[in-house]
Amino acid sequence: MPRTAGSLPDCTFCPANSLCPGGAASLACPLNSRSSAGSTTATDCSCAPGYSGNDGGKCSACPAGSFCPGGSTVTSCPANSNSGAGSSKPKDCTCNAGYAGLDPASCQQCQADFYCPGNGAQIACAKGMVSEPGSGACRPDGMPCMATFVDNVGAQFPGQSAIAIDDNTFVFAATSGGLTKMVGVNKAGKAVAARYMSPGSVTAANWAAATVQTLGYYSVSNLQFCEVVSKEPCEATFVDNVGAQFPGQSAIAIDDNTFVFAATSGGLTKMVGVNKAGKAVAARYMSPGSVTAANWAAATVQTLGYYSVSNVQFCPVLI
Secondary structure, eight states: OOOOTTOOOOOOOOOTTEEEEETTEEEEOOTTEEOOTTOOSGGGOEEOTTEEOOTTSOOEEOOTTEEEEETTEEEEOOTTEEOOTTOOSGGGOEEOTTEEOSSGGGOEEOOTTEEOOSSSOOEEOOTTEEOOTTOSSOEESSEEEEEEEEOTTOOEEEEEEOEEEETTEEEEEEEETTEEEEEEEOTTSOEEEEEEESSOOOOHHHHHHSEEEOTTSSEEEEEEEEOEEEEEEEEEEEEOTTOOEEEEEEOEEEETTEEEEEEEETTEEEEEEEOTTSOEEEEEEESSOOOOHHHHHHSEEEOTTSSEEEEEEEEEEEO
C-alpha cells in the first residue's frame, strides 16, 4: 500500500558489514573489516580474519610470521615456525626449513641425514646424500673439495682446490689485487669466514694469522664435494732440541706414509718425520732450506727423539 501523509517510514535492519547511524544512511564498513547486522557506529566494524587494526579504523594485512584471527589481535607464530602475510589461523603457521612437526607449536630440529623443507615433513636423504642436523636440504656425501672462487670485484677463479684447515674448515683462495683472498666453508659447504693476507700459500698457520674480512666480501660457487678416504697429519707444533716451540707448522708429505714437520733454529733446518698415524719415525737436519723429498733424503740423520712434535692435527684426504 502506498505511504500516506503521516504514516511511519519503512525502516529495515542494517545489513551485515555496514553501519547505520540512523535515518536513511547505510555506510559500508572500511575495507577489510566487517560488522554484524544491526550495527550503528564505526567501532562496530572490526578487522576481518587475516587483517588487524583498531575497530573502525584501517585494517592492514597480518604480517608474515603471525596470524590474525580478526580485530586488533596479532599473534606471533610459535618458535621455529613461520607464516605468510595475511594468515588468520594458528594452523597457517608451519615449521621453518630445517625443522619438522605437524603441530607448529612443537617444531623440532631436523635430524642428521634427513631434510626438512619447511612444510612440517622430515624426509630421509637419498643414497649417497647426507645432511647435518637442522638441514633444509641434503648434499652429496663427502667434504668440500673444489669450487670457483669469486673475489670482491666479481673476478672468478674456477677449479680452486680446498685446503683442509681442520675437520670443519675448508679454505678456497685466489690471489688478485696484490692479496691472497680466502673463504672458509664448513663441511656442509656454507661460508663461515673470509680473510686476506699478503700473497702466499694457504696453511693453517697463515689462515689463523690472516686479516678477517666481512663475511660475503668474497664467495664461492659451483661447490663440489669429494669422498673422504682417510685422514693425514697436517699441522703440529715443532719442538727443537733445546725445547723451543714452533706452533702451527704444516706437514710436507714426502710419501704416502711420511709427513715432515720442520723449523729453522740455531743455523739449521730441523725436521721430524711422522707416519700416517702421527707417530714420529725419523729426525733429520740440514742447512737452512725448504723441505722437499730430495732434501729430506739427503739430510743428516739425527737420533729419534732429539726433535719432536706435539699437538698433531689430522686433516681429511679427499678424492
